[in-house]
Amino acid sequence: MWRFYMKKLSxxxxxxxxxxxxHEVEMGESIQLTxxxxxxxxxxxxAEYQLLVSRRKxxxxxxxxxxxxxxxxxxxxDDILTDLRATDPGREVWL
Incomplete structure (x- = not known):
């Protein structure tokens, strides 16, 4: 349904x-507004919108x-992840 040429209007x-x-859109034309x-x-x-939406997962x-x-x-x-994990106790926390 997509065309290489598309009508453009401001x-x-x-x-x-x-x-x-x-009317043109109903006849199958797509129009770009600028x-x-x-x-x-x-x-x-x-029809073109419904086709696009139906293809979307x-x-x-x-x-x-x-x-x-x-x-x-x-x-x-898991054993590979264990080797990657930091073993230091981390920063000191003051409460």
Missing amino acids: ISEAKNKLPRII RHGQPAALIISI SFSDTIASFRDGLSADSFIE
Whole structure:
């Protein structure tokens, strides 16, 4: 659905042409709104928005995929961590 060319309009132009912009977006066009020549917003159709949202994974799904990709030998053994831990008593605490 993404195109290499996207129509660009300034926000002030868009205010005057809103009904036409809505019609173009409903027909599949995506329109970038600019403020002082810099991208400020993007107007896309409901269908394109729903497609984007449906592809997005939830945080828990992303974590589960990450965990599934780990192998059993990729974890650090406790004895290695024990060797890495500081053995000094730390600073003196005054109460």
